[in-house]
Amino acid sequence: MSTTESTEAVTGVPFFLNGQALSANDGELLIDACERNGVHIPRFCYHERLTPVGMCRMCLVEVDTGRGAALQPSCMLPVTPEMKVNTETEATKRAQSGILELFLINHPLDCPVCDKGGECPLQDNAYAFGPGETRFVEEKRHYEKPIPISDLVNLDRERCILCDRCTRFSKEVAGDPLIHFIDRGNETQVNTFPDHPFSSYFSGNTVQICPVGALTATPYRFKARPWDLTATESTATVDSTGARIALQSSRDEMVRVLGVDSEAVNWGWLSDKERFSYEAANSDARLTEPLAKAGSSFDSIRWNNAIGQTAKALSIGSDRVGVLGGARLSVEAQYVWSKLLQGSGISNVDANIGDGIAADLVLGLPKTTIAEAVAPGSIIVLMAPDPKEELPTLFLRLRHAAVESGVTIVEITPTATSLTTHASLSIHPAPGSLGAVTEAMANQLFGTSVGGVDGSDLEAVAATIAKGSTDGSNVTVIVGRSNLAESADFVSDAVQSLLRLAPEAKFLPALRRGNLMGALEMGLTPEFGPGGNPSDEPGLDTEAILRAAVNGKIDTLLLLGADPIADFPDRNLVTSAFNEVNTVVAVDTFLTDSSARADLVLPAAGFGEVDGSFLNLEGRLSPLQAKVTAKGQARDDWMIAAEIAESLGMDLGFTTLDEVRSDLSASIPSFGAVDWDALGRSDDGPLLDQGRTWSVDFGSRTEVPAVDGYGLALAVDRKLWDQGTMIHNSATLAELPEQAQLSVSAIDFEKLGVRDGEVVTIESGSIRADVGVVADTGLPRGTARIHFRLPGLDIGELIDCEQSVTTIRVAR
Amino acid sequence: MSRLNTANETLAKEIIARYPRPKSALIPLLHLAQEQDGYVADDAMLHLAELVGVEPAEVLGTCTFYEMFKREPVGKYILNICTNLSCQLTGGEELLHHAEKTLGIRPGDISDDGLFTIEDVECIAACTEAPCMQVNYRYEYRLSTDDFDQVISDIRAGKRKDLPEHGTLGLVRQHIPADRLAGIESPEEAGTPDWFASRQPAPDESGKA
Ligand code: SF4
Numbered sequence A: 001m002s003t004t005e006s007t008e009a010v011t012g013v014p015f016f017l018n019g020q021a022l023s024a025n026d027g028e029l030l031i032d033a034c035e036r037n038g039v040h041i042p043r044f045c046y047h048e049r050l051t052p053v054g055m056c057r058m059c060l061v062e063v064d065t066g067r068g069a070a071l072q073p074s075c076m077l078p079v080t081p082e083m084k085v086n087t088e089t090e091a092t093k094r095a096q097s098g099i100l101e102l103f104l105i106n107h108p109l110d111c112p113v114c115d116k117g118g119e120c121p122l123q124d125n126a127y128a129f130g131p132g133e134t135r136f137v138e139e140k141r142h143y144e145k146p147i148p149i150s151d152l153v154n155l156d157r158e159r160c161i162l163c164d165r166c167t168r169f170s171k172e173v174a175g176d177p178l179i180h181f182i183d184r185g186n187e188t189q190v191n192t193f194p195d196h197p198f199s200s201y202f203s204g205n206t207v208q209i210c211p212v213g214a215l216t217a218t219p220y221r222f223k224a225r226p227w228d229l230t231a232t233e234s235t236a237t238v239d240s241t242g243a244r245i246a247l248q249s250s251r252d253e254m255v256r257v258l259g260v261d262s263e264a265v266n267w268g269w270l271s272d273k274e275r276f277s278y279e280a281a282n283s284d285a286r287l288t289e290p291l292a293k294a295g296s297s298f299d300s301i302r303w304n305n306a307i308g309q310t311a312k313a314l315s316i317g318s319d320r321v322g323v324l325g326g327a328r329l330s331v332e333a334q335y336v337w338s339k340l341l342q343g344s345g346i347s348n349v350d351a352n353i354g355d356g357i358a359a360d361l362v363l364g365l366p367k368t369t370i371a372e373a374v375a376p377g378s379i380i381v382l383m384a385p386d387p388k389e390e391l392p393t394l395f396l397r398l399r400h401a402a403v404e405s406g407v408t409i410v411e412i413t414p415t416a417t418s419l420t421t422h423a424s425l426s427i428h429p430a431p432g433s434l435g436a437v438t439e440a441m442a443n444q445l446f447g448t449s450v451g452g453v454d455g456s457d458l459e460a461v462a463a464t465i466a467k468g469s470t471d472g473s474n475v476t477v478i479v480g481r482s483n484l485a486e487s488a489d490f491v492s493d494a495v496q497s498l499l500r501l502a503p504e505a506k507f508l509p510a511l512r513r514g515n516l517m518g519a520l521e522m523g524l525t526p527e528f529g530p531g532g533n534p535s536d537e538p539g540l541d542t543e544a545i546l547r548a549a550v551n552g553k554i555d556t557l558l559l560l561g562a563d564p565i566a567d568f569p570d571r572n573l574v575t576s577a578f579n580e581v582n583t584v585v586a587v588d589t590f591l592t593d594s595s596a597r598a599d600l601v602l603p604a605a606g607f608g609e610v611d612g613s614f615l616n617l618e619g620r621l622s623p624l625q626a627k628v629t630a631k632g633q634a635r636d637d638w639m640i641a642a643e644i645a646e647s648l649g650m651d652l653g654f655t656t657l658d659e660v661r662s663d664l665s666a667s668i669p670s671f672g673a674v675d676w677d678a679l680g681r682s683d684d685g686p687l688l689d690q691g692r693t694w695s696v697d698f699g700s701r702t703e704v705p706a707v708d709g710y711g712l713a714l715a716v717d718r719k720l721w722d723q724g725t726m727i728h729n730s731a732t733l734a735e736l737p738e739q740a741q742l743s744v745s746a747i748d749f750e751k752l753g754v755r756d757g758e759v760v761t762i763e764s765g766s767i768r769a770d771v772g773v774v775a776d777t778g779l780p781r782g783t784a785r786i787h788f789r790l791p792g793l794d795i796g797e798l799i800d801c802e803q804s805v806t807t808i809r810v811a812r
Numbered sequence B: 001m002s003r004l005n006t007a008n009e010t011l012a013k014e015i016i017a018r019y020p021r022p023k024s025a026l027i028p029l030l031h032l033a034q035e036q037d038g039y040v041a042d043d044a045m046l047h048l049a050e051l052v053g054v055e056p057a058e059v060l061g062t063c064t065f066y067e068m069f070k071r072e073p074v075g076k077y078i079l080n081i082c083t084n085l086s087c088q089l090t091g092g093e094e095l096l097h098h099a100e101k102t103l104g105i106r107p108g109d110i111s112d113d114g115l116f117t118i119e120d121v122e123c124i125a126a127c128t129e130a131p132c133m134q135v136n137y138r139y140e141y142r143l144s145t146d147d148f149d150q151v152i153s154d155i156r157a158g159k160r161k162d163l164p165e166h167g168t169l170g171l172v173r174q175h176i177p178a179d180r181l182a183g184i185e186s187p188e189e190a191g192t193p194d195w196f197a198s199r200q201p202a203p204d205e206s207g208k209a
């Protein structure tokens, strides 16, 4: 802090605030400079993360720049040298009171039935600065009371004070300008185009920033009053961005999630999945007691019985046990499970459910932070799934970087993504050619097209990526699995080539699953132990575990919150494995496709019910805090592990979370310096020391498959709204997933000779399925895209993970 | 009602090409849509959104900001009768009542023959010629009730070829050759305009430039 202060003294802008000599930062807005110096100026339209517009005039203060004092909107005024500001004058007070009187002319006084009442900036400012009574006796403006503008958001136009926050957010931050000011003057209202709902993935943010009760969220409407709420700080666990949140509950029920402004991570924004999927925690479908399979249904059993049976199933012989999952768990629980499994000699453990990238890419590549990746002038290589669909809050940072900070985005993706319009270059290698395309770039071979990408495009992309070496630009590769129907080995190959092209490149792993980073760090992966130390005797990964199960070599399958039947790309392999194993034990919060087939189900405490911590894709540690008591008899994951250990006669040595944490800090060097008690106090969370210096073993390169001239190569990726467990069990979100569709390029569509949306039969090998087909300009010729886990089609049935790519034939 | 027809879509593309940013063409395009259908139909707005690459809500926002864009069908001729001060003193109100009685409609309505819609407007900037009226935004000055009747019967008789239908304001149909288009680079690329760059900086207190 002291260094910043001393620079401030040199570069600062001297000004006077209520007679006191102070200093502002260069270009700092007056409203911010005052706030930083302890003087709060009331405001409605101004928001630190949005462009100032000066819409509401609530922030008027008296400013004298040498020409006499005048009222000026402090949110539009950068501090200039020697500016004299007075926030206490009679004129300022009259202006504030006058503005509020004008606002209240049309604003209804329905505070007693308004969700915002009690935490409403208009209410608060009216109390603090308003006139106390109105001189307006005429009729107020009337509109139909709340109209739904999407499945999640309702708009009460009578309450709107036209601050432009929601509309600015949608346009500037989310890039979804689906709401707009309509009409003019006294008639002005916020609205959507008729029948075009505000179906933005980020719509919930507008509810949070609306300074009145004009925008309300369906899941929270009339659920609680603000003064009944208690809150704790935590982290969103639906993906690995690790957005910081405030978790609010009333009468031991989670009722709301708000975004917290973390400079390093989410800037206060959340996706609607992060914001609303807490609903699932309150669902009646939650598991509340241990269950044992009895015929085709379950009987509830006692915990000690469940623990005993699990211990027995795990002690069948360490190489005959396979463990899948762990990304749902807190870092602490992952550590305890990892210790338990290590102690039992079980090494067939994989938190990647065959739909991610190799663990060594995540743990071994040189890392960077989001902030460094998006620093002005940087270059970002997106070799990952569409971030808007899988890591939406990260998408907001990337979009901001491209639009506002002049960051160059280069895409190497199977299809166009939500960033394509902001990318300076996009190439879409045909499935199976990712490695070949990047290798051609590394070898500077631009004479011919590779994988459907022109030599000139390859050259342009290569030149941009190589800039890191030539002019020292910051190059970050966002690396992930963009195609579930294509072997993950191609990603490793591509990374290897990119490292030759840009040896200084840093990486951010695009991990979709919540705390997967934690799981890999804690050693829930076959090749590494806790702390990312390579194992001497690596176990099997998910695919190998499933194959071993099919071959009768695995007796017990333990699922740590994993749902492989739904998530593993090759449906036939995973169901055959489930058919073959003797015992399936699931530790879960819901009966999923997989846990419903388990022999034993252990109910775990879920999001909002456990204390612990979370490691995001940067390796940043943030807190998970319990806000409500766990459902029924559900228990913390780490306690379940500890009890199983005890039942196996092992002493892990922990009886409290603090003991787990000190053991963890003592045994994993990167956690050595973690101040666990301080976790909840900072909005950013400490970045773990990534001091490892070992290189990734890339192994041999994967052969590029031959192209089937009559077929289409399949690109399978995910949508934000899919049939995932949390979404499916959240009342308001469950209906959001769209029907599965087959998308093909316009040329391929024409060749098919079908109508838009017509149902066609697709086949791969001997498997067939029916699906509607549409043309999509974002697809290269020869590639067909289907989203995973949407209603109407189980595309996993057509994926055979022995094939490095999946090719389909389409018939009418 | 409908999207732009093929001829209008071609014209729309020509109009869009006149601007550095497609969405700058929205207002002339809205005129075009109104010319086609007599009002700006929702489908037309969806079409315009596609053509200029914005969300339909943004087209709606632009459209509804302007009184002269109608979102509901109106008569072929809009009669704007001014009842603001100068006109009121010289018989504007009477003129409005006369129009209502003659045509049998209230402001905002369409006459039975589909020809007329009356609007009661504020000052239309012709106070020296009060009372006045606009027919599809073309002026009629110092209007007596008899003059009004004459205008109506001339229109009915098809004698007023000078009045455009649906009030389209002409400029959408200008054809400007590509080499005569002015100022079509985007503001970001345009640099400092000459008139601005040539300005001398203001002298500071010591009198130096
Ligand atoms: S709805 Fe709320 S956020 Fe949007 S303009 Fe109105 S008051 Fe502002």
Ligand code: FES
Residues within 6 Å of the ligand: A042, A043, A044, A045, A046, A053, A054, A055, A056, A057, A058, A059, A060, A073, A074, A075, A076
């Ligand atoms: S906060 Fe400054 S004008 Fe609204």
